[in-house]
Amino acid sequence: MNSPVKNWREAKKLHIYPGKKGKIVTWTNVFVAPNGFEHEVPYKVAIVELLDGQRITAQVTDSDRDVEIGQKVIVVIRRIGKQNPDDVIEYGIKVKPL
Amino acid sequence: MKIHVAGVGLTRFGELWNKSLEDLAMEAAGQAISDARIDKQKIGAIFVANMLSSKLYGQDHLGAVVTSALGINAAALRVEGACASGGLAVHMAVQSLLSGMYEHVLVVGVEKMTDVLPSLITTALSGAGSEDERRAGLTFPGLYALMARMHMQTYGTTREQMAAVAVKNHFHASLNDRAHFQFEISIEKVLTSPTISNPFTLFDASPISDGAAAVVLSSKPIKKGVVITGSAVATDTIGLDKRKNLTELTATTIAAKKAWKQSGVGVKNIDVMEVHDCFTIAEIMAMEDLGFCAKGEGGRFIESGQTRLGKKLPVNPSGGLKACGHPVGATGIKQIVEIVQQLRGVSGKRQVSGAKVGLTHNVGGTGATVVVHILQK
Numbered sequence: 001m002n003s004p005v006k007n008w009r010e011a012k013k014l015h016i017y018p019g020k021k022g023k024i025v026t027w028t029n030v031f032v033a034p035n036g037f038e039h040e041v042p043y044k045v046a047i048v049e050l051l052d053g054q055r056i057t058a059q060v061t062d063s064d065r066d067v068e069i070g071q072k073v074i075v076v077i078r079r080i081g082k083q084n085p086d087d088v089i090e091y092g093i094k095v096k097p098l
Numbered sequence: 099m100k101i102h103v104a105g106v107g108l109t110r111f112g113e114l115w116n117k118s119l120e121d122l123a124m125e126a127a128g129q130a131i132s133d134a135r136i137d138k139q140k141i142g143a144i145f146v147a148n149m150l151s152s153k154l155y156g157q158d159h160l161g162a163v164v165t166s167a168l169g170i171n172a173a174a175l176r177v178e179g180a181c182a183s184g185g186l187a188v189h190m191a192v193q194s195l196l197s198g199m200y201e202h203v204l205v206v207g208v209e210k211m212t213d214v215l216p217s218l219i220t221t222a223l224s225g226a227g228s229e230d231e232r233r234a235g236l237t238f239p240g241l242y243a244l245m246a247r248m249h250m251q252t253y254g255t256t257r258e259q260m261a262a263v264a265v266k267n268h269f270h271a272s273l274n275d276r277a278h279f280q281f282e283i284s285i286e287k288v289l290t291s292p293t294i295s296n297p298f299t300l301f302d303a304s305p306i307s308d309g310a311a312a313v314v315l316s317s318k319p320i321k322k323g324v325v326i327t328g329s330a331v332a333t334d335t336i337g338l339d340k341r342k343n344l345t346e347l348t349a350t351t352i353a354a355k356k357a358w359k360q361s362g363v364g365v366k367n368i369d370v371m372e373v374h375d376c377f378t379i380a381e382i383m384a385m386e387d388l389g390f391c392a393k394g395e396g397g398r399f400i401e402s403g404q405t406r407l408g409k410k411l412p413v414n415p416s417g418g419l420k421a422c423g424h425p426v427g428a429t430g431i432k433q434i435v436e437i438v439q440q441l442r443g444v445s446g447k448r449q450v451s452g453a454k455v456g457l458t459h460n461v462g463g464t465g466a467t468v469v470v471h472i473l474q475k
Contacts, residue, residue, distance in 0.1 A: 026251070026344060028243035029296035030235060034221040037235040042293075045234045047244055047339050055339040057234045069251055080233055092233050 002087040010092070017075045017093045022050035024071040024095075027060065036081035048073055048095050061094040072098040099360055101192050101326040103473070104202065104314040105134025106435040111309035111423030112278040119151060119210040122310035124167050126428075127206045130312035134202075134320055141314070142200030144174040147187035147207035148427035153222045154214055164206055172204075180226035181376060182462030183207065184430020185331075185469025188313065192329040195317040202317075207432070208310035209425035219306055223426075226463040228337030239295040239303055239377065241338060241464045246297055246379035248344040252394065257297060259397030260378035261288035264301050264420055266406050267375060271417025273407070273447040278307045278423030288378075302378045307423030311431035313438070324441045326434075328361035328472030330354070336466045345394075347465030350387035354470050357457075361472035365389045368411070369453040370440045372433035374461035375418040384459055385413070388470075407448060415440060415448045430460035430469060441475045 027046035030037075037043070044060035044067060060067055061078055073095035080092040107129025109122050117125075123146070131138050146160040157163065161174030177187035184207035191203045211219055224232050227241060236244075249255045265285055271277035288301040315326070332352035335341055341348070358364050365388070373388070375381035382396035390411065391399040399405070405413035416422040416436040419429055437456035439445045453475075460469040 026244045026248040028240050028247065029293070030237060030240045031292070031296075032216070032220060032237060032239065032294045033235060034224050034232070034237055035217050036221075038217060040235065042296075043235060045236050045240055045244075047344070057228075057230045057236065057337065057339045059234050069247070081235065090233075 002083055002090065004088045007088050007090050014077060014091065014093060018077050020050050020075045022048045022073055024067055024069055024073060025049050025055065026069060027067055039082055046095060056093065059094045060097065062096045065097065067097060074098055099196070099327055099329065101195055102316045102319045103324045103326065103438050104136060104316045104320045105130040106438050107133060107312040108276055108432060108435045109310045110276050111307045111425060113212045114308040117308065119155070119208055120163060120167055122210065122308060123164055123206050123208040126310035126312035127164065127168065127204060130204065130314045134314035136202060136314060136320060138168055138170055140202050141170060141172050141204050143194055143203045144172055145187040145191045145203065145205045146174065146176045147183040147205065147431060148176055148209060149178055149180055149183050150209060150211065150222050150426060179467045180462035181426050182430060182460045182467040182469050183427045184311070185458065185460030185471065186430070186467065188431060188434060188471060189329050189331050189469055191315050192326060195315060203315050204312060205315065205431055206310065206312040207428035207430060209427040210308050211306045211425060212308050216306070230337055230339065237295060239298050242377040242379055243295040243298050244338060245344050245464070249379055249383065250297065252345050253397070255382060255397035257289060258285055259401045260302060260382065261285045262401045263375060263378040263381045264288050266400070267414050267418040267420040270407055270415050270448060271421030274417050274422060277417045277421055278305055279417070279421045298377060304376045304419035304424035307425045309423055309425035309428045311428045311435050313431060313434055324438045324473050324475060326471055327474050328357035328470070330356035330360060330470050332356065332468050334466050336463065338464050345383070346387050347383055347461065347468060349465050349468035350384060350459065353468045354388050357470040357472050363455055363472060367455045368457050369455050370412050370415060370437065370450040371457040371459065372414055372416060372418070372436050373459040375414060375420045376424060376461065378420070380461065381413065381418065388459060407450070412450045415445065415450060433458035433460060434471060434473070437473050441473060
């Protein structure tokens with residue numbers, strides 16, 4: 001569901017995350033994607049524990065390397081999925097291996 | 099608690115191109131009503147379990163869809179709790195009987211899934227998880243894969259042990275004429291099938307199926323038969339990343355504890371059970387979380403063979419979600435139907451001899467909702 005208002009509301013929460021570091025708790029490599037993500041397969045998704053103890057769920061980006069449990073990562077802002085030409089582009093958090 | 103299961107009904111599960119959602123619901127409901135030998139006008143309320151008809155067909159208001167097809171004016175409503183919709187609907191029906199408001203109620207679980215493209219189904223099913231998980235592009239295989247990898251890392255659970263779940267459940271389904279996949283597979287077949295979400299391959303996953311199941315429940319016995327003696331629901335965080343422990347479904351342990359207390363039976367009394375094996379790791383975790391083996395031993399427990407038909411503790415004699423099929427809203431009710439037939443002693447080639455006490459375990463999402471029922475002869 002792409003809603004400009006929802007995107008605006010969600011985007012306001014993002015600023016606290018970029019630059020935060022953490023470790024991969026567990027991960028998977030997705031080969032069968034939902035709508036909007038088909039062009040990215042296979043892509044890696046991880047649950048990451050940040051240094052402050054908070055856990056987040058995010059795609060692993062900017063790397064073709066295999067990842068493993070315990071891998072150190074940093075949070076970055078990236079475009080999320082693929083929208084229709086008329087829709088507002090959605091941004092969110094992903095993690096980049098360090 | 100003593101709720102009588104007066105009648106049961108079950109359609110074939112599979113890719114049923116020539117049957118609509120309404121056709122399936124009516125087939126199962128009709129069987130359950132005639133099995134109960136009850137006049138349909140005596141049904142006080144109908145609970146319809148379904149997850150996806152709004153998203154896939156734009157059809158809401160399923161309570162009235164079923165009553166209009168049945169030609170009755172009873173109270174009717176839809177119950178939704180992702181893949182636990184069926185178990186939840188039975189739980190609601192039990193409550194309605196315990197309240198004394200109704201004497202006989204019908205529970206129908208139905209899902210029609212094979213009319214649309216897999217990417218739409220994958221998207222629709224992701225509604226069972228959290229917003230953050232959808233934004234990360236996670237799918238249901240992906241979410242259970244996150245737990246599977248953690249289980250492998252923590253307890254040394256192997257791919258072969260996971261594959262053993264699929265092999266066993268396909269064997270059981272090969273004896274079930276209602277099952278989606280009525281054929282056997284090998285460990286090698288599971289391990290070499292295409293990867294869907296690492297570490298899972300295609301054969302770790304339950305299929306996308308059409309089907310329906312129904313039960314008539316009564317507060318007073320119509321005839322001597324099976325009774326529900328425990329009906330428990332527990333919940334947990336909707337998203338996995340809010341949980342400390344990713345190798346167990348805490349809601350399963352809580353629901354099981356409640357169900358043991360209600361029914362007065364325990365792990366040692368269970369003769370047969372249907373558990374929620376949406377992915378192979380889920381059956382391994384269910385064995386541990388329900389208390390049938392120690393935490394971390396689930397893989398070895400399944401691999402030992404004792405949960406196969408003919409052995410000590412048969413698990414998923416129907417073939418489970420994995421091989422009998424997983425029409426989401428129908429699943430929790432199909433589990434009840436299978437256990438009722440086992441306790442009645444009418445399961446034919448799949449009969450667990452002398453079964454007196456059975457359990458069903460139905461999970462919504464990644465364990466955000468869990469329903470456990472205890473049934474006794």
